[in-house]
Amino acid sequence: MQLTLNTHYTLIAAVVVLMVGRLLVSRVSLLSHFNIPEPVAGGLVAALLVAVLHRVEGFSLTIDGALQDTFMLMFFASIGLNADFSRLRAGGMPLVVLTAAVSAFIVVQNLIGLGMASMLGLHPLTGLIAGSVTLTGGHGTAGGWGPMLEEMGVQGATAIGMACATFGLILGGLTGGPVAQRLINRHGCRTPGRASLEDSSGDIAFEQPRHTRLITADSALETITMFAIALAAAQLLTGILADLLAHTTIRVPTFVLALGSGIVVRNILSRIFNVEVFDRCVDVIGNVSLSLFLAMAMLSLKLWQLVDLAIPLLLILFVQTVVMVLYVSLVTFRFLGKDYDAAVIAAGHCGFGMGATPTAVANMQAVTQRYGISHKAFLIVPLVGAFFVDIINTLALSIFTALPFLH
Secondary structure (H helix, E strand, O other): EEEEEHHHHHHHHHHHHHHHHHHHHOOOOOHHOOOOOOOHHHHHHHHHHHHHHHHOOHHHHHHHHHHHHHHHHHHHHHHHHHHHHHHHHHHHHHHHHHHHHHHHHHHHHHHHHHHHHOOOOOOOOOHHHHHHHHHOOHHHHHHHHHHHHHOOOOOOOHHHHHHHHHHHHHHHHHHHHHHHHHHHHHHHOOOOOOHHHHHHHOOOOOOOOOOOOOOOOHHHHHHHHHHHHHHHHHHHHHHHHHHHOOOOOOOOOHHHHHHHHHHHHHHHHHHHHHOOOOOHHHHHHHHHHHHHHHHHHHHHHOOOHOOOOHHHHHHHHHHHHHHHHHHHHHHHHHHHOOOHHHHHHHHHHHHHHHHHHHHHHHHHHHHHHHHHHHHHHHHHHHHHHHHHHHHHHHHHHHHHHOOOOHH
């Protein structure tokens, strides 16, 4: 028994998931206490319901993947369209430090995966699947690397990758908020307070998704046009790079190109043609896209795939989760300054280190909605999580898969 939702019903289902998540977070104190993002809360309920129906009736649910991908690309494009070069410069040393910390963690993640896979009698490259391929890379990277790893001798690499990425997406959303709260309380970090959300002036970015924004029809049309240009450029570049890199193991995800295209479009318009980009409109469309993408991602989870994973693989994923929490607490948080901003960044690192950049942003939104704004976190985490990390991860995986003793 399979139910396939078309574009319209997929959108309706995603909105229902968001409404359920908002209701749960507002009514269940445990969820609000641990800063669980609304799409994750509602999505888990939907995924559990589908899993029960699958168990009882063999039911499965398929949603419109193209619509989900579109919202994902729009979210990343919105980050690019918000990335004025002056903001990149403003990232300064914290941006460099976070990039270095994330780069080191990718290596740690893969070494743990490889080591444990070998110890537990699995193909060594399986450790990469339970490493940065899926946990840092997410479902897209899992789908891209799966066929190649199968050619290298890992049976069922794609299926395993999707299950691991699913595990990471859930844990990335569940761990970020509690980790940030623990760091804030344990280290006595001074927080701006909820009042700062109302008193904040200037660029709002993704920090205040419910902030009132005055948007006209003209500004909305202009902004949608910029999104369309960025997404069209990303699709065009994806085809060109696929041909150029066809005989290599290097893959550049379309969402990375969407972010890059957004940056180019933004800065060409603002610096060459002196066009004033309406950031508030970009923010609104970006936040809507983020929420809908996460809701659809959670709605399409097949939790029974986790049950089918072998015990050794589950052990690897458990260790990876523990190491992720320890790393962001002992390394990311400390090297970024051991303050409130660093705690919010740690929540974001949990999100894209175990799941995806939208999860990272949702984690940070959940924290800042409770404790107050963090401009630094929302400036550098999306840039690192959605741009630098994919480039670094691709290079790291290319090096690891080229090692002869792993084959």
